[in-house]
Amino acid sequence: MSGFTRYNKILNLFSEQRSSWTVLEISDELKTPSSTIYRIVRELVSAEFLESTAGSYFRLGPSFIKFNRIINLSDPLVKAGQPFLKKIANENPIESVNVLARLYGNKVMCVADYKTPFFKNNTSYQKGKLMPLIYGATSRAIIMKIVGKSLEDLLKQETFYDDNDKNTFFKNLKNDNKKGYCKTEGQVDKGLIGFAVPINNKKLGIEASLSSIFNSIDFHPEHEPIIYANLTSYALLIERYINQIFDDIQNYHQISS
Amino acid sequence: MSGFTRYNKILNLFSEQRSSWTVLEISDELKTPSSTIYRIVRELVSAEFLESTAGSYFRLGPSFIKFNRIINLSDPLVKAGQPFLKKIANENPIESVNVLARLYGNKVMCVADYKTPFFKNNTSYQKGKLMPLIYGATSRAIIMKIVGKSLEDLLKQETFYDDNDKNTFFKNLKNDNKKGYCKTEGQVDKGLIGFAVPINNKKLGIEASLSSIFNSIDFHPEHEPIIYANLTSYALLIERYINQIFDDIQNYHQISS
DNA sequence: TCTAAAATTATCAAAATACAAGAAAATATG
DNA sequence: CATATTTTCTTGTATTTTGATAATTTTAGA
Structure with a gap:
């Protein structure tokens, strides 16, 4: 050691x-x-x-606690995404938890969240808690944008029930990719349904997702298009905002040197 | 190095x-x-x-972020105090920020806070931010319970304007100690007024404070007794709760060994 | 795509530091 | 106050770190 x-x-x-x-x-x-x-x-x-x-x-x-605060104030992903979580929540048709999550080693970690005041139950996605890589929309929306050897390496540690299970997993991933978002129900928490879209920035090495989680009991199929539109447009906004934040940092460094 | x-x-x-x-x-x-x-x-x-x-x-x-979460879930001070901050806020007669702070080296750090939804302005006391040791009620309520050599060592790094300034500081500290709480206005943030009481647990080495911060403009002298009663009773509650949490941990360790 | 510059990793002998084990000191406990 | 427990100190030896340089990889620009 x-x-x-x-x-x-x-x-x-x-x-x-x-x-x-x-x-x-x-x-x-x-x-x-x-x-x-x-x-x-x-x-x-x-x-x-x-x-x-x-x-x-x-x-x-x-x-x-000290360093965590500095991250909250400076991490481009947190900085760009945090301010929108409440807005997303307010535009959702039903009570929700809204989560910004990212890759952490070969797990997924929530880095920011906002829960509407009257949301019942709790999601397992909490700031700082490591979550499974292959279950739940929040996680899957992240890996659906990863391909080739990177994906292989990531999944190396994961165990599937059998080959059929594995194939289904990859088929779903491909389907989600085509749709542009991911929806799962009860994979991580019983009674909850989650929707997620990817957030990426290759230059900054950001592999993340934005998700809204609802109580299954509140959810009706007619909500889906609204939820999806909501997530997609905000993810785009956040991606753009990340770039802007990064440019600001660049400028700061150039000026001060 | x-x-x-x-x-x-x-x-x-x-x-x-x-x-x-x-x-x-x-x-x-x-x-x-x-x-x-x-x-x-x-x-x-x-x-x-x-x-x-x-x-x-x-x-x-x-x-x-990961370790910060573990602290939030397990630090006896945070665990004991966090749940009461909203209650304190609701019992205060005016909009407030309510802060749980502790010694961190020779600075003071907020470890948990709750702001009422319509509080104007922001206090400088934010989770994880290091604050001056000798200014502001939040800080002073902590050092007012420290005596002798510990206090000397703590203050070693602090500079006072002159001897008179220093004497006033010690006189105020003594006065506050007699009253049991601390009140300052505009020392850290202009336009804000703060009240704080100490939270201590010698066995656990906890040197902390509980404070309520208000906009000076909202504050009227008749509020003071209510604020004071509120803080004192909750500080006592938190101190008791800390002990209970500690006993639980002790039991846990005894059972699992 | 190619090329030059920049960023990062690898190498290795000298220097600095960590290690283990027991002794000593400090602290807690009854 | 005496005892038990926790923590620090001490020492020669083994291990790790260091930093100059070289080699490699990545990046950015033409």
């Missing part, structure tokens, strides 16, 4: 399910002497990536 | 003002050979703490 790995392995132990660890627990888990872990943890504490709490436990430190 | 410092120094270059850097810029800034920076940046990218974007720029990566 060397380089950043030795810090990252420790940080990645801290999860939703288990958010506090003692040095000895970390030492056991990583099979590394406790004197070493004490030193590394001390370093992470002084950078506020970890902090000590009662009972000789440690938990994630406030640095993450 | 050794250990975690070498990573932290690079990450800390990324700020609200300047959110993307090239390797050469980093190399210049840190006066470190570019071959070294290339290696370190590559490590941070593969851990998704940084990500590359167009024009050979790098920016903060999605790992921070």
Whole structure:
């Protein structure tokens, strides 16, 4: 274990399910002497990536809150998409959750969301939570624009029930691509139906999606064209806006150098 | 530059003002050979703490969003305080921003907030933003519970206009402590008035505050007792709730070991 | 498409640092 | 206050990092 790995392995132990660890627990888990872990943890504490709490436990430190804010204020995707989520919600015919998501390694992560005040149930897509790559419209709208070797690499870790299952998956992907959007029901959350369109920017390396999620019970087929038109037009708007934000950054760098 | 410092120094270059850097810029800034920076940046990218974007720029990566979420779901202070912020807002007599803040090094950082829908202006206290230690009720309510050498160390970095200024500061702190809450107007944001009470938990090492911020123009002296009663009672509730959350964590660890 | 420039990765010996294990110190606990 | 636990310190040795340079890949412009 060397380089950043030795810090990252420790940080990645801290999860939703288990958010506090003692040095000895970390030492056991990583099979590394406790004197070493004490030193590394001390370093992470002084950078506020970890902090000590009662009972000789440690938990994630406030640095993450700080950097998360900087991302919210500066990430072109978040910056471009966030302001539109509420508008999309208001133009949808029924109560909805609206999600901006992106690739994160070989998972999908929501980076911004807006839920209408009276939406019942909760979607599993929450800011910062890693979601499956191949289930749900939000995820599928992202991968439907990825092709060739990139797609192969991404899907390498995924397991399909059988060959038939796999073929169906690719057929659906192709169909969605032709339609330009993706619709799934109950794949991630029972009782919810999701619609999603891709958001891409090759220059900036952005592979993302914009989606609206509804309670199945509220949804009627006549809503579909409105939802689709809504998503498509806003995705285009966001893509354009991303370019503009990027140009602004470029100009900023040129002026200040 | 050794250990975690070498990573932290690079990450800390990324700020609200300047959110993307090239390797050469980093190399210049840190006066470190570019071959070294290339290696370190590559490590941070593969851990998704940084990500590359167009024009050979790098920016903060999605790992921070992920860890930020885990903190939101697990930090005892956030967990205990977040659910009450909206309630406090609703019980306040006028439109308000309500903030849960804590010590972060020798600054103060907001970790959770709730703004009523029609609040005009914005407070500078935003989730993740570092704020001055000695100005504003939010900050002062935190340091008013810190004494002795800890307080001295904290204030070491602060500069006062003159001795008189310093004495006034300490006198106010003492007064606030006697009253049990802190009130300041226009210290951080012109046109805003803030009230704050401390939230402490020695066992858990929590040094925080709960505050309500109003537009000066909306505020009338007869509101003050209500605001104060509101803050005090919720702070107590939050302190109790923190203890309960901590006991739950303790139990969880005992059961699973 | 080709070409030149820029960005990134690879190499490797010297220098710096992390490591492990136990001892010592500090801190928490009853 | 005594004991147990947690944390830091110490040391020679092994490992990792570093940085100058070279090699390769990517990008941008003609």
